[in-house]
Amino acid sequence: MDDLLLREHAKNIRHLIIEMITSAKSGHPGGSLSAVEILVSLYFGGVLNYDPKNPSLESRDRFFLSKGHAAPVLYSTLAEAGYFDKSGLDTLRQLNSPFQGHPDMKKLPGIEASTGSLGQGLSISVGCALGLRLKGLKSHVFALLGDGELEEGQVWEAAMAARQFKLDNLTAIIDRNNLQIDGFTEEVMSLEPLADKWRSFGWSVLELSGHDFDQIVPALLNAKKRDDKKPLVIIAHTIKGKGVSFMENICDFHGKAPSEDQAKIAYSELKECDEQ
Amino acid sequence: MKATREAYGEALLDLGRLSDQVVALDADLSKSTKTSLFAKEFPERFFDVGIAEQNMIGIAAGLSLAGFVPFASTFAIFASGRAWEQIRNTVAYPSLNVKVCASHAGITVGEDGASHQSVEDIGLMSIIPNMTVLVPSDPIETKSIINWAFKYKGPVYVRLGRMGVPDLLPKDYSFDTKPYIFKKGKKIVIFATGIMLWKCLEAIELLKAYDIEPTLVNIPCLKPFPEKEIIEIVREHDMVFTAEEHSIIGGLGSMVASTLSRSYPMKVSFIGINDKFGTSGKPNDLLSFYGLDAAGIRDKLLDNIK
Ligand SMILES: Cc1ncc(C[n+]2csc(CCOP(=O)(O)OP(=O)(O)O)c2C)c(N)n1
Numbered sequence: 001m002d003d004l005l006l007r008e009h010a011k012n013i014r015h016l017i018i019e020m021i022t023s024a025k026s027g028h029p030g031g032s033l034s035a036v037e038i039l040v041s042l043y044f045g046g047v048l049n050y051d052p053k054n055p056s057l058e059s060r061d062r063f064f065l066s067k068g069h070a071a072p073v074l075y076s077t078l079a080e081a082g083y084f085d086k087s088g089l090d091t092l093r094q095l096n097s098p099f100q101g102h103p104d105m106k107k108l109p110g111i112e113a114s115t116g117s118l119g120q121g122l123s124i125s126v127g128c129a130l131g132l133r134l135k136g137l138k139s140h141v142f143a144l145l146g147d148g149e150l151e152e153g154q155v156w157e158a159a160m161a162a163r164q165f166k167l168d169n170l171t172a173i174i175d176r177n178n179l180q181i182d183g184f185t186e187e188v189m190s191l192e193p194l195a196d197k198w199r200s201f202g203w204s205v206l207e208l209s210g211h212d213f214d215q216i217v218p219a220l221l222n223a224k225k226r227d228d229k230k231p232l233v234i235i236a237h238t239i240k241g242k243g244v245s246f247m248e249n250i251c252d253f254h255g256k257a258p259s260e261d262q263a264k265i266a267y268s269e270l271k272e273c274d275e276q
Numbered sequence: 277m278k279a280t281r282e283a284y285g286e287a288l289l290d291l292g293r294l295s296d297q298v299v300a301l302d303a304d305l306s307k308s309t310k311t312s313l314f315a316k317e318f319p320e321r322f323f324d325v326g327i328a329e330q331n332m333i334g335i336a337a338g339l340s341l342a343g344f345v346p347f348a349s350t351f352a353i354f355a356s357g358r359a360w361e362q363i364r365n366t367v368a369y370p371s372l373n374v375k376v377c378a379s380h381a382g383i384t385v386g387e388d389g390a391s392h393q394s395v396e397d398i399g400l401m402s403i404i405p406n407m408t409v410l411v412p413s414d415p416i417e418t419k420s421i422i423n424w425a426f427k428y429k430g431p432v433y434v435r436l437g438r439m440g441v442p443d444l445l446p447k448d449y450s451f452d453t454k455p456y457i458f459k460k461g462k463k464i465v466i467f468a469t470g471i472m473l474w475k476c477l478e479a480i481e482l483l484k485a486y487d488i489e490p491t492l493v494n495i496p497c498l499k500p501f502p503e504k505e506i507i508e509i510v511r512e513h514d515m516v517f518t519a520e521e522h523s524i525i526g527g528l529g530s531m532v533a534s535t536l537s538r539s540y541p542m543k544v545s546f547i548g549i550n551d552k553f554g555t556s557g558k559p560n561d562l563l564s565f566y567g568l569d570a571a572g573i574r575d576k577l578l579d580n581i582k
Contacts, residue, residue, distance in 0.1 A: 062341075104369075104370070105370045106370050106371070112341065113337070113338075113341060113366070113370070114365070114366070114369050114370040115366075117365040117366070120334050120362060120365070120366050121334075122334075123330070123331045123334020123335050123338065124334050124338040124341065125338060126331075126334070126335050127334060127335035127336060127337055127338020127339040127340075127341070128338035128342045129338070130335065130338070131299075131339040131341070131342025131343065131344050134320070134321070134342075134344070135342065135343065154328075154330045154331055154334065154362075157325070157326075157328035157331035158331050158334065158335075160326065160328070161325050161331055161335065164326075165323070
């Protein structure tokens with residue numbers, strides 16, 4: 001795997017995330033930045049089968065962004081992948097923009113579901129995985145969930161169903177950045193022992209660093225090859241705000257835009273990081 | 277006599293035989309909602325998600341995204357109440373092709389009582405953009421509505437009942453979202469939905485003794501609400517009544533009143549549940565307790581005509 005190329009995509013996408021949120025003066029940088037390597041691995045690591053020229057290709061793999069507030073990482077990744085032009089991204093959150101505050105599948109190609117209300121994406125993914133299997137398609141379904149999102153009861157309803165229906169064409173990825181809005185997940189509503197919870201729900205569990213392509217890409221590629229009749233969850237340990245020093249692990253940057261000056265610092269940090 | 281939920285079960289089975297695009301979901305109530313008929317013949321296309329209504333709606337959404345036409349069933353109170361936000365955000369907002377066919381609506385659920393009697397679902401579903409809300413009045417209409425819902429692309433809520441209802445509409449009836457003038461009378465018009473078509477028909481028999489002959493109109497489609505047709509019908513009458521097995525807040529009565537207030541203001545008298553919870557009892561006793569049986573409807577008309 002060409003790590004350099006993936007890192008280049010990650011850098012571009014981080015830049016776009018900061019740019020679009022800064023120009024919108026609102027949005028969710030923290031949880032977008034923590035998921036960059038995960039989306040880059042999916043879209044550029046040879047994991048997802050997709051065609052930006054034919055977004056409704058039946059045999060495509062499906063990616064559902066259950067944590068819909070991370071729309072900026074999805075928009076910029078899809079733009080980077082060629083689904084649409086990057087030039088529109090600066091209309092984020094503006095009246096009449098297709099780049100809604102949370103993803104709207106009717107307004108942009110490549111968006112598999114309209115999300116934003118947390119806790120629902122895994123159910124959608126279970127339904128889609130059932131449907132694809134029923135059609136005899138080999139497509140795989142990936143869902144990205146926030147860790148705070150796991151506090152929603154519906155996630156665990158879906159977890160039970162995925163096991164019950166033996167969905168080995170489904171992989172859930174948890175963006176385990178340890179933060180939600182009101183603070184650390186372990187302080188707001190403790191999730192640990194998280195891996196044990198999923199195991200006890202009958203899932204296979206994998207833990208890895210969510211910023212290390214050498215770990216993520218092979219794990220995702222292997223995830224697609226399963227036929228063990230079990231759903232798989234990948235707990236990706238990440239840093240909220242990753243790549244921008246003053247955002248890293250800072251709760252406040254969950255849903256706050258940087259100022260113009262802060263954005264400049266962010267761009268220079270992204271550049272430096274690239275030069276290392 | 278057959279409950280609309282039974283007619284639904286049969287119609288769903290027929291659709292399943294017709295098209296392998298049809299899938300069905302239930303939340304541990306398949307014997308009551310009658311999706312069991314479909315489940316028995318098409319186990320591979322039936323998904324019992326357990327007692328998890330919110331998840332059921334999400335899974336139905338996912339199945340529709342994979343190209344299927346999912347019919348998801350549970351009791352009306354849980355479909356429209358517990359899973360309201362899932363229907364709103366995940367199904368209706370992107371206009372997914374999901375059919376929510378909810379049974380045990382209204383007070384005629386009977387003995388189970390208030391926790392299971394949905395008198396709010398028409399309002400809850402109608403307030404959501406992109407939704408279509410349908411209420412069949414008898415087994416014949418149920419079948420026609422289920423077939424229509426299958427052909428229609430987009431989210432549909434169908435309100436079904438537990439209690440047996442006689443066939444009322446002609447055998448060749450075909451649902452088309454418009455009001456159906458069931459009986460032409462004079463001066464008074466009653467707009468009825470669901471099981472109340474039957475009860476109003478019985479009331480009209482009793483009213484003959486008073487020389488009162490109302491027009492009876494069936495309103496199976498609550499959304500999109502047939503405003504134009506309703507005004508046309510009202511123009512030919514002097515008094516308007518509405519009848520529903522639902523709260524008078526947010527249901528048929530409210531919709532007729534709001535329609536008339538905008539272009540043909542006149543008084544509307546509501547027959548329905550007057551901002552109350554249900555209660556336990558036999559279905560027929562409950563209809564009479566809430567003034568929704570033939571005698572209750574008759575008295576309501578007589579009171580207002582005086
Ligand atoms: C059902 C629902 N409740 C509340 C919110 C508001 N909200 C948006 S993001 C968020 C915190 C999410 O935390 P987490 O899932 O950990 O995401 P991340 O930290 O990765 O951004 C909340 C509570 C929501 N979008 N949906």
